[in-house]
Structures are given as structure tokens and as C-alpha cells.
Amino acid sequence: MYNIYGKIIGTGHCVPDNPVPNKYFETILETDDEWIRTRTGIESRYFSTGQNTSGLGTKAAEYALKDAGIEAEELDMIVFATISPDAFMPSTACIVQKNIGAVNAFAFDITAACSGFVYALTAANQFIKTGQVKTVLVLGGEVLSKALDFTDRSTAVLFGDGAGAAILQKSNEPGIIQTYLGSKADEKNCLFLKALPLENPFIEEKDTKKGIIMDGREVFKFSTRIIGEALDKALEGTGYTYDDVKMIIPHQANSRLIEYATEKKNIPKEKFYLNIDQYSNTSGGTIPIALNEVRQKKLVISGDLILLVGFGAGLTWGSLLIRL
Numbered sequence: 574m575y576n577i578y579g580k581i582i583g584t585g586h587c588v589p590d591n592p593v594p595n596k597y598f599e600t601i602l603e604t605d606d607e608w609i610r611t612r613t614g615i616e617s618r619y620f621s622t623g624q625n626t627s628g629l630g631t632k633a634a635e636y637a638l639k640d641a642g643i644e645a646e647e648l649d650m651i652v653f654a655t656i657s658p659d660a661f662m663p664s665t666a667c668i669v670q671k672n673i674g675a676v677n678a679f680a681f682d683i684t685a686a687c688s689g690f691v692y693a694l695t696a697a698n699q700f701i702k703t704g705q706v707k708t709v710l711v712l713g714g715e716v717l718s719k720a721l722d723f724t725d726r727s728t729a730v731l732f733g734d735g736a737g738a739a740i741l742q743k744s745n746e747p748g749i750i751q752t753y754l755g756s757k758a759d760e761k762n763c764l765f766l767k768a769l770p771l772e773n774p775f776i777e778e779k780d781t782k783k784g785i786i787m788d789g790r791e792v793f794k795f796s797t798r799i800i801g802e803a804l805d806k807a808l809e810g811t812g813y814t815y816d817d818v819k820m821i822i823p824h825q826a827n828s829r830l831i832e833y834a835t836e837k838k839n840i841p842k843e844k845f846y847l848n849i850d851q852y853s854n855t856s857g858g859t860i861p862i863a864l865n866e867v868r869q870k871k872l873v874i875s876g877d878l879i880l881l882v883g884f885g886a887g888l889t890w891g892s893l894l895i896r897l
């Protein structure tokens with residue numbers, strides 16, 4: 574068991590073909606490009622014109638399978654991290670399974686908000702280490718535009734749509750070296766997205782509020798603290814230091830937040846990969862999209878050490894140290 578690792582052998586991502594620059598929000602809200610750009614680092618995002626989360630996930634999965642050079646029939650397991658599933662049932666993972674023809678896999682979704690992909694990759698790695706499966710499709714992605722309140726400037730400008738995928742395969746060569754997960758009840762409900770409203774013939778008061786509810790300052794405080802803590806945990810006891818790590822892929826929530834956290838930890842800024850300018854916050858999608866980009870751009874190559882760190886609603890957080 575100790576010489577078995579989950580190793581990333583392929584990645585892919587997909588966003589809708591409808592980029593929406595900050596300027597769009599100037600036409601519907603009291604906001605401007607300058608405010609959004611300077612507070613968050615976001616310049617644009619993609620909004621669906623018809624694709625649901627499974628559609629983006631299916632494309633990302635097809636690209637990842639191609640990159641890995643394997644067929645869908647070789648998958649034993651599919652796990653999809655999302656907070657914007659197509660449906661409560663079936664799972665989005667099962668819909669992707671049908672779309673790609675992964676007839677030998679079992680499939681399920683994971684809900685851990687912006688930490689979702691980190692949770693899903695960790696779960697997949699555990700299934701591999703116990704010997705139950707050999708090859709796993711791990712997805713993270715959202716169509717958050719369907720959940721946004723387009724009258725609320727404090728949240729509508731922050732989120733976008735997109736999905737990413739990674740294929741994790743059993744290997745005797747180091748792959749995922751260390752994982753760390755955490756969660757803590759969000760006592761103040763500082764990040765909240767309602768599912769179905771509580772409604773039936775016996776309930777008098779109707780709850781009609783839509784959208785993401787967020788206390789930006791509270792989330793900012795939590796995130797800047799937890800990023801450093803989680804990164805330290807992924808390295809703890811491994812003998813590796815930040816100097817050994819080629820690249821850190823953080824959940825893309827806000828570039829200012831990442832900068833603040835890195836300054837606190839004294840880690841060179843260049844080690845952090847940021848693409849929030851193009852995609853905004855796609856929750857479960859940010860880390861696998863970024864992971865695919867750094868591989869495609871050859872910013873990392875086989876053998877490099879990378880760190881992933883996620884944090885978000887729950888509150889949840891987590892990190893992984895990975896040898897590519």
C-alpha cells in the first residue's frame with residue numbers, strides 16, 4: 574500500500590464560448606471595470622449560453638482522456654466536485670459517465686464548494702491507494718451563472734462558469750505525495766448558496782431570495798489565514814520545502830487575497846499561478862482549469878513538484894503536494 578500513488582496522467586478543461594467582460598456589468602449594475610479589476614483581479618468571465626455543468630464537464634473529460642491517451646472504458650471511477658449540478662438526481666458524474674461512455678466506472682458527486690476539486694482528488698487518491706480502483710476521472714466545475722443574483726453587485730461580478738478534469742491512475746512512481754483536508758462550521762453563514770427553497774402546502778412564509786450570500790470581509794479574513802496553513806500542512810513531514818516546489822495552484826477567488834496570503838508566508842509571488850483575470854471564480858472549476866493550463870503551457874513538466882490549495886464555503890479547505 575505504501576508504494577502506491579495516484580498519478581496525474583492527463584488533464585483538460587472547457588469554458589462556455591461566451592466571454593463576458595467587466596464592462597457588461599456597467600450596463601446592468603452600479604459598478605465599473607476599475608472597481609472590479611482593482612478589488613479582485615477579475616477582467617472577464619465566461620457565462621453559459623446553454624451548456625449545463627455536465628456539458629462543460631463532458632468536454633473537459635474528453636480532453637483529459639485524449640491527453641492521457643486512454644479510452645473512457647478504462648475508467649473505474651468518476652467523481653465530480655460541483656455546487657451547481659444539473660440536477661439533484663442523477664449526479665452530474667453519472668451524466669458525464671453516460672456522455673463519454675464510461676461503462677465500467679461507478680460515479681458520484683462531491684460537494685465542498687471551492688475546495689471541491691481538492692476533496693475529489695483526495696478521495697480518488699484514497700480509492701487508488703486501497704486498491705479498489707486503478708483509473709479515476711476527477712472533475713471540478715460549475716455553471717454558477719444560473720445561481721447568481723444579477724441585481725447584487727457584491728457577488729454577481731465575482732463568479733463564472735467553467736470545468737476542468739484530471740485523470741488519476743495507479744502508479745508505483747510518486748504522484749500525490751501528501752493530502753490535507755479541513756472543515757469547520759460556518760457559524761456566521763458568511764458564504765451561502767441555497768438549494769431548493771423550503772416550500773410545501775404546510776409552510777406559510779415563502780423564501781424567494783436567490784443567489785450567493787457572502788460576507789466578503791469575513792471570507793477574506795478566513796481565506797488569507799487558511800491558505801498559508803493548508804500549504805504548510807501539505808509539506809509537513811515530507812522533507813520538502815517551498816524551494817522544492819515549482820508551482821502553487823491556489824483556488825482562484827481573488828488575486829488580492831492570494832497576494833496578501835503569499836506576502837504573509839513570504840513565498841515568491843511568481844510561484845503562484847493566477848488566471849482569475851480571464852475566468853473569475855468558477856468555484857470547483859478553478860484548480861483543474863489552472864492545472865490544465867500550466868501543463869499545456871509547459872510551465873510545469875513531468876517530475877516537478879506542485880502544490881494545490883483550495884478554500885471556500887463550509888467552511889472547507891485542503892491542499893495536496895503532487896509529483897507530476
Ligand code: COA
Nearest residue numbers: 604605608612687726727730789790792793826827884885
Ligand atoms: N462595484 C462597486 N462597488 C461595490 C461592488 C461592486 N461590484 N461591490 C461592493 N461594492 C461596494 C460596497 O457596497 C461597499 O460600499 P459602501 O462602502 O458604500 O457600503 C464598498 O464597495 C466596499 O465594500 P467592501 O465589501 O468593504 O469591499 P472590499 O474591499 O471588502 O471588497 C470583495 C469586496 C468582495 C472584493 C472582498 O471582500 C473579497 O474579495 N472577499 C473575498 C471574497 C471571495 O473570495 N469569495 C469567494 C471565496 S471562495
